[in-house]
Amino acid sequence: MCGIIGCVGCGDRTLDTLMHGLSKLEYRGYDSAGVALVGDGSLQVEKKAGELDELRAALEDRDLSGTVGIGHTRWSTHGPPTDANAHPHRDCTNNVAVVHNGIIENYQELRDELEDGGHEFDSETDTEVVPHLIEAGLESGLDAEDAFRKAIARLDGSFAIACVIAGTKSVFVARNDSPLVLGIDDGTTYLASDVPAFRKYTDKVVYLEDGEFARLDTDGWRVSTVEGETVEKSVETVEFDAEDTGKSGYEHFMLKEIHEQPRALRQCLQGRVDELGGTVTLEELGDLELERVHLVAAGTSYHAAAYGAQLLQADGVPAQAFFSHEYASSPPPAEDAIVIGVSQSGETADTLAATREARRRGAETMALTNTVGSTMARECDHVCYIRSGPEIGVAATKTFAGQQTALNLLTLATTPGTADRDIIAELRDLPSNVQQILDESRAEGVADELIDSDAYFFIGRGLNYPVALEGALKMKEITYKHAEGFAAGELKHGPLALVTENTPVFATVVGDGEMARKTIGNVKEVEARDAPVVAVTDGHSDVERYADHVLEIPETNPRTAAMLANVQLQLVSYHTAAKLGRSIDKPRNLAKSVTVE
Numbered sequence: 001m002c003g004i005i006g007c008v009g010c011g012d013r014t015l016d017t018l019m020h021g022l023s024k025l026e027y028r029g030y031d032s033a034g035v036a037l038v039g040d041g042s043l044q045v046e047k048k049a050g051e052l053d054e055l056r057a058a059l060e061d062r063d064l065s066g067t068v069g070i071g072h073t074r075w076s077t078h079g080p081p082t083d084a085n086a087h088p089h090r091d092c093t094n095n096v097a098v099v100h101n102g103i104i105e106n107y108q109e110l111r112d113e114l115e116d117g118g119h120e121f122d123s124e125t126d127t128e129v130v131p132h133l134i135e136a137g138l139e140s141g142l143d144a145e146d147a148f149r150k151a152i153a154r155l156d157g158s159f160a161i162a163c164v165i166a167g168t169k170s171v172f173v174a175r176n177d178s179p180l181v182l183g184i185d186d187g188t189t190y191l192a193s194d195v196p197a198f199r200k201y202t203d204k205v206v207y208l209e210d211g212e213f214a215r216l217d218t219d220g221w222r223v224s225t226v227e228g229e230t231v232e233k234s235v236e237t238v239e240f241d242a243e244d245t246g247k248s249g250y251e252h253f254m255l256k257e258i259h260e261q262p263r264a265l266r267q268c269l270q271g272r273v274d275e276l277g278g279t280v281t282l283e284e285l286g287d288l289e290l291e292r293v294h295l296v297a298a299g300t301s302y303h304a305a306a307y308g309a310q311l312l313q314a315d316g317v318p319a320q321a322f323f324s325h326e327y328a329s330s331p332p333p334a335e336d337a338i339v340i341g342v343s344q345s346g347e348t349a350d351t352l353a354a355t356r357e358a359r360r361r362g363a364e365t366m367a368l369t370n371t372v373g374s375t376m377a378r379e380c381d382h383v384c385y386i387r388s389g390p391e392i393g394v395a396a397t398k399t400f401a402g403q404q405t406a407l408n409l410l411t412l413a414t415t416p417g418t419a420d421r422d423i424i425a426e427l428r429d430l431p432s433n434v435q436q437i438l439d440e441s442r443a444e445g446v447a448d449e450l451i452d453s454d455a456y457f458f459i460g461r462g463l464n465y466p467v468a469l470e471g472a473l474k475m476k477e478i479t480y481k482h483a484e485g486f487a488a489g490e491l492k493h494g495p496l497a498l499v500t501e502n503t504p505v506f507a508t509v510v511g512d513g514e515m516a517r518k519t520i521g522n523v524k525e526v527e528a529r530d531a532p533v534v535a536v537t538d539g540h541s542d543v544e545r546y547a548d549h550v551l552e553i554p555e556t557n558p559r560t561a562a563m564l565a566n567v568q569l570q571l572v573s574y575h576t577a578a579k580l581g582r583s584i585d586k587p588r589n590l591a592k593s594v595t596v597e
Contacts, residue, residue, distance in 0.1 A: 002101035007187035018071035021197035027533035030073035031081035036097035037066030047086035070098035079124030091135035102159035269351040297342035308407030328353035347376020443571035471569035501530035
């Protein structure tokens, strides 16, 4: 979603610092960008629809300078992507500038009130009410901070807001249901929606909680409550390096992150698996045992949750995966279940709403996330980290593999008697098996052969069904081609009507048991209708006889075979998108972290 950056104390580096931060927030998805700086008592703003390059070009014709500043990348919710709708937004006097992530639910009521009072608006956004509310407070005689606080008190909804005001050398900040983090350095303070925006400058961070305000000044920073009481905050150290958020020579972040999967999986497994002892230990969970589980998630994380639910069911634990947005609005009885929120960022609004609703109803909650210090990690009763490292590409790759691995570990560690030495050994071999696929895959050739297809279908059974869903999601996310994933047995119940000679079907078939045989039956059905078949297989069955293309995976356990199959499907989607010239790292209309409902 929208990205916010701000800084105080950067001197003549302020504009460069803001632009660097915006470049590091591009992964969140955006359609416009802008900056506001305060220097010598005046406020200067530049903003443009389109890519950051549009803003850079506009800045070349301006002499913006200042020692205090804020910046923003916008992902449209109210009004289309235009220069006028881009942030920052200003008041009538051009003394107040505001950037905002979230949705102000009562903005129309506030706008009507302000317009009746003579305020003139330039945009269609909900955000623009905020600078005008601050302007009204200043005109009534309030000082800058009190005017900011009074304006925030009028807002209903979710927001992360940063504000600069001419005549001050401060950034004023408020958070409610949308992430904000401070970066702390000697003589300089940063704020951002996410740490990569300022990680180049400092690894010391302070996470803001809902309902907290912050004021950043040249002499330091202060966090306070709604009532203005100082909140003592701990300064934490982030563990990743600034270099981890670069492309490292790859053409796209997505390709880099696909190739980072072996390392990410090793990080997830490290210190948690004892192959000799046949045990899995998640120290952060203590002696927790799972007796009934609800997994709540959205997007790729939902596919991981569906995979995890099947693992738990196989080990005797009643488990279901739910779309978090549905769970939050229509929750099933959960008092005797532990509700696990699966979210890469730990900030997904729908999933936070689901875990909060579960807690309200008396359920125990857990966050399964990649992001240390995220809202979900702080709010839930338990947390299990997937340890994948920063993921910048909008389309999740290594974090999906990390979620699958962590869910395997969670199942083995919390369901007594299920840890099996063979399964543990396969988990240990997972990184090297993924590397083998990356070294030997023929996915690029398959993508080239099928580039002109009308649509792409993905089928699988059991643990391979969530992988079919994920394969289809990756294809549609980054290629903009129609793609659907189905449980293989559902083909004959409707989807088969869509199959033609120009709709390839990707079938994941592992082992040679009953599920493999039934999936091969489905392959024969589409083959009879002249559809190209791509088999993703470990070679145990005879599916190759009926396939036009074969993508091989190493022999392994069915639990990990599904994870290996997914790597092949990631590569097919990536190479298809690359050949089509798509914006792979920043697909149109999508955001990395969905922080509004």
